[in-house]
Each structure stands twice: as C-alpha cells, then as structure tokens.
Amino acid sequence: MNDFTAPRDSVALVTGANKGIGKEIARQLADAGCTVYVGSRDLGRGEQAVKEIGGDARPLVLDVTDEGSIAAAAREVDRLDILVNNAGIMPDDAKAPDAGIDSFRRTYETNVFGVLAVTNAFLPALRRSPRPRIVNISSGTGSLTWSADPSHAFALAAGSGAAYRSSKAALNALTIYYAQALDEAGFKVNALAPGLRKTDLTERAASGGDPAEAAEAAVRLALLPDDGPTGAYVSWDGTTVPW
Secondary structure (H helix, E strand, O other), rough: OOOOOOOOOOOOOOOOOOOOOHHHHHHHHHHHOEEEEEEEEHHHHHHHHHHOOOEEEEEEOHHHHHHHHHHHHHHOOOOOEEEEEEEOOOOOOOOHHHHHHHHHHHHHHHHHHHHHHOOOOOOOOOOOOOOOOEEEOOOOHHHHHHHHHHOHHHOOOOOOOHHHHHHHEEEEEHHHHHHHHHHHHHHHEEEOOOOOOOOOOOOOOOOOHHHHHHHHHHHHHHHHOOOOOOOOOEEOOOOOOOO
16 A cells, blocks of 8 residues: 655545546545545535545535536635546447447547546646646557557557547647646646556456556656656556557
C-alpha cells in the first residue's frame, strides 16, 4: 500500500468514481489526506461509494456528458487542487469498417468531449490552487506508435476497438494541449495508461489486474511535486508510453 501524503487541505475530484479504478483512486487520495469529491452520475451510487471509501469523501452528482450537470457540479466546488478525469466507456470492440457512427459519437462524448467540458468548467477552481494537477486516465491502446508497430499486440489486434482506441489517442492530444496552455500557470497535466484492470469496462477487463495498482500510479501523478513532469504519457509502472 502506498504511503502518499497530500499537501494540507488538498481538494480532489475524480470523475466516474463510484466504481472501478476511479473509486480506488478516490479511496487512495482520501487515505492521503485529501478532501475528495466522488463524481457519479447517480447520487445513490455516489453516496454508497463515499461510505466505502471513508475519510473526507463527498458525493458529487456529475454526468460528464451533460452540460447542466457539469455546471451544477462546478458551482459546488470553490477550490480544487486535483482533477482526475477517469470516466470512460467502451460500448463495443468493433473495427472501423464495422463500427457505427453512433458508437463513435457516444464514445467520444464521454472519453473526449466530457474531459474537455469538465476540465474547462473546473478550471476557475483549479486556478485558485497553489499546485493544480490534472490526471487524464488514458489507455495504452491510445498509443499510435504501438498501434502502428507490426510486432506489437495492439497492431496484431487488427484495428479492433476503433472507437475507444481513437478516443484515447484524442485524449492524449488534449493532454498535451492543456499541458502547454497551462504550463505558465503552474499546472501539471499528464496522461496515465493504467493497464488492463479488473473492471466492468469490457468482458476482457473482468480478468484484468488489481485496480489499486493503477490507482496508485494515478495518485502519484496527482501529487506530483513542482519539479515533476507535465505533458507526459506514462504507464502504471512509471515507464513512458510512446505517443
């Protein structure tokens, strides 16, 4: 178990935090001493997660695909030190020639546009922090370098999961752009490839590794010191992932 300690009075928000990796990230941030807003589309599920997380965890109704929900949530948070954009979906594993436009739209609404909308809505609160941090939960499958490498497993998958994988590549691009735009304001903005984890994202994910392992890597990025990296794409084990 990690021994992270957050700076005093640190406030964090984790989207999609009522289950899976997001819930574990929220728990570890609470253990580190943060006040943690547990983002959840459903209040009841959020409240249940808060009970299980413990510490100073608080439910926050937040649907990353709903502008009204995002605006209402932002009004509840006056100051924010850490934003973890964790909410993500993978509706299907279709290859691009077989994929439906609606599936792509739905995936991008959560995995890309949701991150953009939430980040921008909470930027005023983050700007009030002396050490703002943004962590985007991406995926190794979003690496175009790995996908283009004929010897890599992602290339051998022959383009399956096109909507999800391309959405994570787009999220990686957003990570770079935010890091560049917010660098002078002292932000650290990074993307994490958590590895295959035991979640309900897909049937295959159900056989994945411990979410706590990936969460620990996310918390490490959330609590980066001032000389830490920004605009980086890193794996759960700390190694750099090629764009």
